[in-house]
Amino acid sequence: MLNSLIFAGIYPSLTLLAGQAEAPPRISTPGQPTTTQQGPTGQALTSLAADCPNSLVLAGAQEFVFRGTFQEEFLSSQVQHGRTWRVESRNLILAEERGFKVASFTQVRPKEVRLPGSGAKDTTPRIEEAGSPASHVVVARVNPNGQFLSEERQPRPVGLEGIPLREITLFVGLPLDSAQAVDGWKSQEAGRPDWNWKLVGREGVQGARCVILEGIQTPPEWDKPRADRPAWRRKARAWISTTTGLVHRLEKSYERRDAARDYVSLRTNFRVELDSTLGYPGQLFDDRKREVLMAFQTQEQTLAQVDESNRNPRAYDSLTRQINTQISDFPSTPYRAALMGVLRKIDLAKKGELAPATQEEAAGSEMISGPALGKIAPDFLVPNMDKGGTLSLRNWKNKPILLLFYHPDSPSAISSLAFANELYKDTKGKIQVLGLSTLGDIRRVSAQKEAIKLTFPIVDGSGLKISYALDSTPKWYLVDSQGIIRSIQSGWGDEMKADLLREAQGLLTVR
DSSP, rough: OOHHHHHHSOOOOOOOOEEEOOOOOOOTTTTTTOOOOOOOHHHHHHHHHHHSSSOOOTTTTTTEEOOOOOOOEESSEEEEEEEEEEEEEEEEEEEOOTSSEEEEEEEEEOOOOOOOOOOOEEEEEEEEEOOEEEEEEEEEOOOSSSOOEEEOOOOOOOOOOSOTTTTTOOOOOOSSSHHHHHHHHEETTTTTEEEEEEEEEEEEETTEEEEEEEEEEEEEEHHHHOOOSSSSEEEEEEEETTTTTEEEEEEEEEEEEETTTTSSSEEOOOOOOOOEEOOOOHHHHHHHHHHHHHHHHHHHHHHHHHHHHHHOOOHHHHHHHHHHHHHHHHHOOHHHHHHHHHHHHHHHHHHSSSOOOOHHHHHSOOOOSSOOOTTTTOOOEEEEETTEEEEEGGTTTTTTTTEEEEESSSSSSSHHHHHHHHHHHHHTTTSSEEEESSSSOOOHHHHHHHTOOSSSSSEEEEGTTTTTTTTSOOOEEEETTSSBBBEEEESSSHHHHHHHHHHHHHHHHOO
């Protein structure tokens, strides 16, 4: 049956490529800022510094829209895997008090890409839910020099890894004067090493005269690798208007080396360009400001409820009513999509499927490797919800295993569990299946297992939300007999099932 499902007209997307080389080849990406440009010197540098602005020229009620892509490349001696997203970032200037107050609304959608050396397509795992963009609103203050003062909720660094939903694309820290522009300067980021910036050239971007800034952020571990922790670095290149000091094009790259490794195992590239600039008079601005601020406030209240593990439906219903009133009583703006994104978050929160904001903050404040393709699956010791006692990933050492994280109340829970059960029976147990409930209610989990007649064990996975990066459920990890993660899937649908079946068949063939 496994083979028949794979080849029964379902077109599986390619998510895994096997390789033999000890150090994987580099996958080039157009526009990625991974090489350092030789900067000008002497009189040329002095002339360039004279063109470099040291303060922003900006007014309230302006909107700057950026569009571009974000790409991840997972590289190891065994696996190469790439995925790409389309990015749109709207930056609305709200006020000019003590610098500038900006609301940044970012949407990210999966994009199909072709992997090097393959004719297959890779459709990325679903984000939040099928067909919906991931989105987030940030409200922050920026000083006239382009340095961020704080976020409205609390200062949090942008996460090193993952989709850049909290990246504000309009500003980078500018030099204080021409002397700094000549010598190079630093900009600060909470909880991270300083960015070191320098001038490297001039170039026009869509008719705007720009100077090019190049920055690098490097912790000590990058130059002095350690066996007990991974190392990372970030590079950036920004095209800055000589008249306004605002970003017109931004490229950022991130590289990670795993502990005790001398090659890059993860590379991300973020590239956006200013697509439009508009100023809104009177009511047009007020409509946009009201909608984006309501999206921000209800988003933060939702996250606060999740942080407190509050599943009181009344709290979420009140937020839903506020949003629905805005939608029905006021004109729609481009920030209506932000409100719809909050409604999706509320729906996930009510079902217990939205990760706490504290998880995002923890991931952003320190370097964590997290589960990734080609890496060892994090071990765990969790309560067995069937027979009592505990179970560990080591219980199935030297055997492939499919980990299914699910919430019993999710609409997709029954069909996801039934599919996993069918795979388990079809492979005659050669691939172990383990259900990990994100709800620790033994009676509810046991009743559901009995109703579906599941033949694989269920454990309490509610304590693994951080170590397995559970932003939504269902989430699937296929692990080979050596403990290496071979497939990661989020969501539920025919294409995802085809991917898992193909990967499972591949593990059995290798054995």
